Amino acid sequence: MYFVFVLPIIKGLYFLLLMLQQEHYNSFSLVRYFKKYYFGLPFVVCCYLTGLFFFKNSYIDLFVYIFVFVFSLIKIKYIVKLKFTKRICRLSVLSVLLCLIPFLFSFNRVTFILIIFVLPFIVFFSSLLICPLEILIKNYYKKKVARRLEKINPYVVCITGSFGKTSVKRMLEELYKSEYFVYATPKSYNTPMGIARCVLNNMSGLSEIFFCEAGATKKGDINEIVNMVKPDVGVITSIGYQHMSSFKSIDNVLKTKLELVSGLGCDGKLVLNYGNEYLNGIEVDGVKECIGVNKRYGKYYACNIKYDDVYTEFDIYSYNKFILHIKTKLLGDHNIDNIVLCYGVKKMLDDKFYLSDESFKSGVLKLCNVENRLSLKSDVDGSNFRFLDDSFNSNTEGFVSAVNVLKRLNGIKCIITPGVVDGGSYSNYINEKLSAVLNGLDDIVFVNNKEVKKLKMLLNKRNIRYKCVDSYSEGVKYLKDKYSSFSDVFVNVLVENDLPDNYLMR
Numbered sequence: 001m002y003f004v005f006v007l008p009i010i011k012g013l014y015f016l017l018l019m020l021q022q023e024h025y026n027s028f029s030l031v032r033y034f035k036k037y038y039f040g041l042p043f044v045v046c047c048y049l050t051g052l053f054f055f056k057n058s059y060i061d062l063f064v065y066i067f068v069f070v071f072s073l074i075k076i077k078y079i080v081k082l083k084f085t086k087r088i089c090r091l092s093v094l095s096v097l098l099c100l101i102p103f104l105f106s107f108n109r110v111t112f113i114l115i116i117f118v119l120p121f122i123v124f125f126s127s128l129l130i131c132p133l134e135i136l137i138k139n140y141y142k143k144k145v146a147r148r149l150e151k152i153n154p155y156v157v158c159i160t161g162s163f164g165k166t167s168v169k170r171m172l173e174e175l176y177k178s179e180y181f182v183y184a185t186p187k188s189y190n191t192p193m194g195i196a197r198c199v200l201n202n203m204s205g206l207s208e209i210f211f212c213e214a215g216a217t218k219k220g221d222i223n224e225i226v227n228m229v230k231p232d233v234g235v236i237t238s239i240g241y242q243h244m245s246s247f248k249s250i251d252n253v254l255k256t257k258l259e260l261v262s263g264l265g266c267d268g269k270l271v272l273n274y275g276n277e278y279l280n281g282i283e284v285d286g287v288k289e290c291i292g293v294n295k296r297y298g299k300y301y302a303c304n305i306k307y308d309d310v311y312t313e314f315d316i317y318s319y320n321k322f323i324l325h326i327k328t329k330l331l332g333d334h335n336i337d338n339i340v341l342c343y344g345v346k347k348m349l350d351d352k353f354y355l356s357d358e359s360f361k362s363g364v365l366k367l368c369n370v371e372n373r374l375s376l377k378s379d380v381d382g383s384n385f386r387f388l389d390d391s392f393n394s395n396t397e398g399f400v401s402a403v404n405v406l407k408r409l410n411g412i413k414c415i416i417t418p419g420v421v422d423g424g425s426y427s428n429y430i431n432e433k434l435s436a437v438l439n440g441l442d443d444i445v446f447v448n449n450k451e452v453k454k455l456k457m458l459l460n461k462r463n464i465r466y467k468c469v470d471s472y473s474e475g476v477k478y479l480k481d482k483y484s485s486f487s488d489v490f491v492n493v494l495v496e497n498d499l500p501d502n503y504l505m506r
Contacts, residue, residue, distance in 0.1 A: 008116055011076070012037065013095060016123040018082045024191070024217055025087070025134075026246075027127040034120045087134060087193075095126040141196040142228045148199055149229060154183070154210040155352060156229050157345065160222055160257050161237030161273070163395040164338055165190070168237050169213045171342045175363040176209060180353055183207040190215030192224050199229075209353060217243045219256050226263025233269045233348050234260040234287075237341060239278035240395050241426045250426065254278055261286060271344040274298040275337040276397075293344040294337050300344055302326075302336050307408050309376075312336065316343055324357045328364050331388075332374050332401040339364055374402055376409075384487055385480065386411075388494040396420055396430050402496055403437045411490030412483060414443035416475040417497055419452040431455045439464055443482070445475040 015037065016030065023029035082088065099122055102111050115122075149156070157172065159165045166188050173184040183203045185195055190213040203210070214225040226234075239254050247253050261284055264270060268287045272279045275294030284290045292298040300323065305314040314336055316323045326339060342364075346355050355363075369375035379385040386409070390402045399420055406413050415438070420430050435458035438444055444459070444466040446452045452468075459466055469475045472495065483491045 006112075009099065009112070009119065012116065012119045013092070013123065014082060015076075016120055017088055017092060017095075018078060018080070020091075020123065020127060021082060021085075021088060022080065025127065027124060027131070030120070030124055030127065037120050038117075090133070091123075091126055091130055094130055095123050098122045098126060138193060141200070142192060142224075145196045145199045145228050146230070148203070149210070152203065152205050152207055154207045155233075155349070156210045156212060156231040157233045157235065157349075158212045158214050158226060158229060158231035158260060158263070159235040159237065160214040160216070160260055161235075162240035162242040162253060162257070163398055164237035164273075164334060164341075165213050165215070165235075167335070168235060168338050168341055168345075169211050171338060171364075171367060172211050172345060174367055175342060175346070175360060176353065176355065178363070179355065179359070180208045181206045182209045182211065184211035185213050188215070189213065190225075191221075192228060195225060195229065209349075214260070216256050218246045219252060220259070222256055222259035223262060226260055229263075231260070231263055231268065233271070233345065234264050235271045235341060235345055236260060236279060237273050237338070238276045238395075238397065240276075240397060241420070241430055242395055244426055250278060258284070269348045271341060271348060273337055273341055275340075289348070291344055291348075293340045298340075300340050300347075302340055305333075305336065307331075307405075309409055316340060324361055326361060326364055328367060330367055330369060330374075331376065331405045332398075333404065334398055334401045335374070374398075374405065383480075384411075384489065385483075385491045385493060388492060391495045391497060396433055399434055399496055400437045402494055403441070406492055406494045407440065409490070409492045411492050412442045412486065413440075413492050413494075414445065414479055414483075415441055415494040415496055416445045416447065416469075416472060416479070417495075418447040418449045419455045420497065421449070421451045427451065427454055431458055435459055435462060435464070443467070443479060445469055445478060447472060447475060 016033070019033045020027070020030050099115050099119070102114060159169050159172075161168075169184050173182055176182045181204065185198045186202075189195060189198050195212060195214075210229070212225075212229050212231065214222050216222050236257050239250065239257060241250065242253070244250075244253075247256070261268075261270065264287050266286065266288060270284055270287050270290040272282060272284075272290065272292045273294055274280045274282075274292035275298075279292070280295060281292070291300075293300045295301060300316055300318050302314040303317050305312070307313075311327055311329060312331060312335070313325070313327045315325050323343075328335070328339065330339070343360065346360055349355070374388065374390040377387045377389060379387065388402065388406055388409070390398065399417075403415065406415065419434060431454045434455060438459065439462060444464065446456065446466055446468050448468055448470055456466065456468070467475075467478060469478060476493070479491070479493060
């Protein structure tokens with residue numbers, strides 16, 4: 001009967017490993033989920049009933065065993081599932097071995113219960129103990145990647161930024177793949193080990209251009225990547241309030257992204273998005289060529305912008321001189337910035353990998369939105385609901401841009417969002433901007449979490465009405481019930497940011 005407690009141990013281990021993985025294996029970040037483990041998760045709460053064992057009654061014992069067994073079988077839904085990487089497997093094995101140590105001295109129900117209650121500390125210390133091994137493994141793979149890239153010798157374009165880097169990478173891949181052998185890191189693989197895995201397992205030896213996305217959650221992360229891939233061209237898409245709990249200040253974010261410059265060397269080229277307030281006008285020494293795009297005094301910028309529900313059109317100018325007209329299915333002002341950034345990269349690559357302006361123009365027209373990044377979809381049930389899906393990793397500028405796109409659509413305008421998270425000391429500033437842009441929407445639905453409390457307070461001050469729900473699906477049901485009778489008009493629903501479990505669990 002004691003083995004019934006194996007179920008909550010397994011479920012507890014899964015939860016803790018999932019949180020650790022979503023926190024990029026930062027051991028000390030795991031501590032913030034201890035409270036949720038001890039007081040929020042049903043499979044742990046039920047174990048407090050084990051205090052009934054002290055009554056030493058066989059019927060009570062049986063009741064506790066049955067209750068723990070049944071309660072442990074209740075499925076807990078996580079937004080993001082645990083990825084059983086080699087690192088997670090190593091960590092799991094070490095955690096299980098540490099869990100087994102108490103059984104060498106005593107094998108009874110008290111030991112099982114003890115393991116349940118000290119499990120967070122076991123996982124925490126396991127992650128610390130395994131760190132030296134993980135560093136050795138990481139260094140081995142980084143050297144292996146460097147040797148492979150040296151052998152293939154592709155022209156490396158490294159793209160970083162607080163946001164927009166995946167979109168720019170995908171745009172460049174689509175624009176060049178019809179004329180050259182290109183390889184781009186898939187999806188949002190932007191950590192050293194993610195990039196290493198892609199290069200070693202998937203990169204063709206024929207690759208001429210390598211579009212590499214570089215992400216960062218703390219100082220030194222970009223340095224680590226550029227030292228491994230040694231880029232020829234660098235792109236910084238943006239500086240914003242992402243991962244502020246680890247960066248602490250916007251100045252640290254800027255310094256971290258500018259680590260890209262050290263990897264370029266004196267023959268490298270750099271493209272900066274002057275449309276971003278923190279990159280606006282920055283000049284960088286130590287590279288062969290540096291250009292800023294967007295804004296009037298950037299080398300390339302957008303003018304004469306026009307929108308409708310399907311297309312965005314604008315002209316690219318350079319120093320008041322017309323260059324070419326662009327038409328695209330991509331929505332949002334941030335995508336205009338991204339396209340002009342791509343044009344800046346094109347000009348940097350033209351001496352080695354020429355792409356005509358006409359090819360660039362036709363390629364941009366073919367571009368489709370990356371999944372979950374401001375793509376407009378009709379409802380699958382054929383109703384008049386349209387969903388503007390911008391659920392991937394929201395940021396302040398992207399949020400504002402998405403709401404502005406929503407406001408331009410014909411029909412009823414609604415939003416479902418948990419707000420923007422991880423703003424650290426900048427949370428008040430972020431929420432001030434968000435509360436201002438939300439004014440004027442027909443329906444605002446918040447998915448409850450810690451960060452949205454501040455946003456609700458600001459809306460209360462502005463007398464802006466909103467609805468709170470516990471999940472995205474509950475928000476959709478609320479809107480469909482409310483607007484089910486509005487059959488003669490589009491009901492546009494912006495889904496802005498879909499939080500992973502680690503934010504909702506905080």
